Amino acid sequence: MPNFRLYLAIAAVCASLSARAQHPNDQMEELVVTATHSTRTIDVTNALVISPDVAQLLKEAPGASVNSNGPLTGIPQYRGMYGPRIATAIDGNQLAPSGPNWMDPPISYVAAAQLASLEVYRGIVPVSVAQESIGGAIDARVEKGSFGDHSDFDLNGRVMSSVQSVNGGYNLNTSLYASNDQHRLKLAALTESGDNAAFPGGQILPTQYRRDRYDVGYGFRSGPHTLQLDYGNSDTGQTGTPALPMDIRYIRGDLYNLGYRFEADPDTAVELALYGSELRHSMDNYHLRQAPASPADWRRNTARSDNAGFRLQATRDDATGTWRAGTDGFDSTHDSDIDNPNNPMFFVVNFNSAERRVLGAYLERQQELGADWKTEFGLRYNRVSMDAGKVDGTPAQMMPPAQMLRDEFNNARRSQNDDNIDLFAKTWLQTGANSSWYLGLARKNRSPSYQERYLWLPLEATGGLADGYTYTGNIELDPETSNQVEFGLDYASGPLTLSPRLFYNRVDNYIQGTPSESAPAVMFVAMMNRMNGTDNPPPLQFNNVDARLYGFDMDWALQLDQSWALSGIVNYVRGERDDIDDNLYRIAPPNATLRLGYARAGWSASVEGVVYAAQNQVSATNDEQKTSGYGIVNLSATWQATTDLQLAAGVDNVxxxxxxxxxxxxxxxxxxxxxxxxxxxxxxxxxxxxxIYRF
Ligand SMILES: [Cu+2]
Incomplete structure (x- = not known):
């Protein structure tokens, strides 16, 4: 474990520096481990979730779920939408995964132990938050330390460590912060790994994982100017993804950020960010799982994604609200090549410089309309430009249908431009001391992903749909356009708080795989079946259909007395096709969480029941299996042993x-x-x- 040695070296440096550090008067860690919400977002930062997959924290937020393909590859789902329909911002920055099957969803680049905050936007997302946010947005903020108030340097830090039994997994994170009134420096190191996970009937193969991560940050403040430089290195090693045709060999990422903030006066600020990431990935179907019997069927896929972006935003407060105006850009380029280590002749150029660029501009206003009435509205324009290079592969040199697909793709006009206009308006009306009514309206767009446009040979490279179908893309796809309305109440009276929301979302041109009408694609899959003795279903093609998603979600809490409290979440969502009689694929079944908590000075404990209904509303188009309902019980307890040391323990699925x-x-x-x-x-x-130990 060479990286573990590096981790220990960094941890030792942190520890020796801290020995000389002044003891900071830190805030005590919040003992409450449930989510809290404001009118706009739900904060799940302090949830006690032990999974190495940060996406699992999202389940503490009403409306949120996770499409899981492996221990590190949770793809956020919100109100029935998932994948690229959900925007993930890490310190405001975007990232496009290197894996054509999203083995590294954007949220997987967030280290749970280094979070300053993790918030899920409740419902309709303001246009300033993300470029494309048709289905929701997640905002992760990483702890960078804070500037001090004098010129001497203070040192402090945090060590967080966890172990779990289901897979023998452990996690160790050390963060060190040094700062004075002008400079702040951060060093952080994370190492984690786990073995194959157990379930009552045996083991889930392969679900082992390992990941190391290092972060360096430097901030400089002078008068109204603040500058921030960050570098992160993420290294995921051999990790299983049993729901996909291959497992992770590695995912290596370098992440860069340069941020600048200028406070012209107390009411006016300008922020600029330049950022990028270089992500390198390899996966195969023979090293973590049992290899295919025929050496001809071994496959290895090497993929990369190069991301660069900027954001420029001005904010101005006045007597009745806030103006926000900005422009942003994000460009990602993807390559993916498939080969076979047993056959040097075999190759497929899966994606060749598949590029997606979004340039946007927006204007947004938060407005107080009186003591009891506030509103928020905005407008965004995005220009989405996409292109991809020519492709080839051994199948296209040997099989006429693959040759036709290749030539058709290479001769097509692959460059595509979309002009998308997003609008939103949200309003809150306070009625009496306890109730605030909410209404939101939006029109949001999403242009196709590079897989949806440029997958030329029938393959399962679908951004992690994991439905077992091969797909081809469709260069001529139109952007999805959603018209959304949501309505709800935020109620707080004495011991009771609740915040129900009803939502309805009609999506025109929803992008969905439908039975392929491309004769060469259908012939190719049939030929492969005859050659390999398999019976893969005929391929799907990404096409524009119509869909609607609607439902209800709510979080609530009831304080029973000084120590005891009940709280919970209720989620219900339906996803339907509007053009034919079918359901949308991979939609969370109705579910509810009920938690009974006990808290006293210094410690707390909770028992939680999680109940999922059966999911019978499945997609016939994706040949989706139904799932039975179930319930599980989880226990947890937290003890603030000293001012600096917090201990927690629990049992999931008791x-x-x-x-x-x-x-x-x-x-x-x-x-x-x-x-x-x-x-x-x-x-x-x-x-x-x-x-968790603070020093
Ligand atoms: Cu992959």
Missing amino acids: FDREYRDHLNGYNRAANPDIARGERLPGYGINAFARA
Whole structure:
């Protein structure tokens, strides 16, 4: 474990520096481990979730779920939308995954132990928050330390460590901050790994994982100017993704950020960010899972994504509200090449410089319309430009249908431009001391992903849909346009708070795989079946259809007395096709969480029940399997042992219940305990412990 040695070296430096540090008068860690919400966002930063997958924290927010394809590859779902329909901002910056199947969703580049905050926007997302936010937005802020108030340097830091039983997983993170009134420096190191996870019927193969991460940050402040430089290095090693046809060999990322903030006067600020990332990835179907019997079927995929972006925003406060105006750009370029280590002749150029560029500008206003009435509205224009280079592959040199697909693709006009205009308006009306009514309206767009436009050969490279179908793209796709309305109430009276929301979302040109009408694509899959003795279904093609998503979600809390409290979440969403009689694929079933908590000075404990209904509203187009309902019970406790040391422990799935999470994919790897094609089980009983030490 060479990286572990580097981790220990950094941790030792941190520890020796801290020994000389002045003891900061830190705020005590919040003992409450549930989510809290404002009118705009739900903050899940302090949730006690032990998973290495940050996406799992989102389940603490009403409306949010996770499409999981492996231990590190949770794809956020919000109100039935997922993947590129949900914007993820890391310190405001975007990132496009290197994996054509989203083995590295943007949120996987957030280290849970280094979070300053993790928020899910509730419902309609303001246009200043993200370029494309048709289905929602997640805002992750990384802890950078804070400037001091005198010229001497203060040193402080945080060590967070956890272990869990279900996979023997551990996580160790050390962050060190040194700052005075002008400079702040951050060093952080993370290492984590785990073995294959257990479920009541055996093991889920392969679900081992390992990841290391290093971060350096430097901030400089002088008068009204603040400058921030950040570099992060993320290194994911051999990690299973049993719901996908291959497993991760590595995902290596370099992430860069340069931020500048100028406060012209107390009411006016200008912010500029320049950022980028270089992500390198390889995956295969033979090293973590049982290799295909025929050496001819071994596959390795090497992929990369190069991302660059900027944001320029001006904010001005006045007596009745705030103006926000800005411009932003994000460019990502993707390459993906498939080969076979047993056959040097075999190759497929899967994506060749597939580029997607979004340039945007927006204007947004928050306005107080009186003591009881406030509103927020805005307008954004995006120009989305996409292109891709020519492709080739051994199949196209040997099989006429693949040759036709290649030539058709290479001769097509692949350059595409979309002009998208987003609008939104939200308003809150306070009625009496306890109730605030809410109404939101929006029109949002999403241009196709590079997979949806440029996947030329029938393959499963679909941004992690994991439905088992091969797909081809469609260069001529139109952007999705959604018209959304949501309505709700925020109520707080004495011991009771609740915030129900009803939403309806009609999506024109929703991008969905439909049975392919491309004769060469259908012939290619049929020929492959004859050659390999397989019976893969005919391919799908990404096409524009119509869809609607609607439902209800709510979080609530009831303080019973000084120590006891009840709280919970209720989620219900339906996703339907509007053009034919079918359901949308991979939609979270109705579910509810009920938690009973006990808190006293210094410690707290909770028992939580999570109940999922069956999902029978499945997609016939994607041949989606139904899933039965289930319930599990989780226990946790937190103890503030000293001002500086917090200990927590718990047991998830206390009764070791065997269950199937509808949003887990189907098993694709050989496993004596789980048939191929069967939906992957949830983890069995998991005891865990976590310590956080501040110095
Ligand atoms: Cu991959």
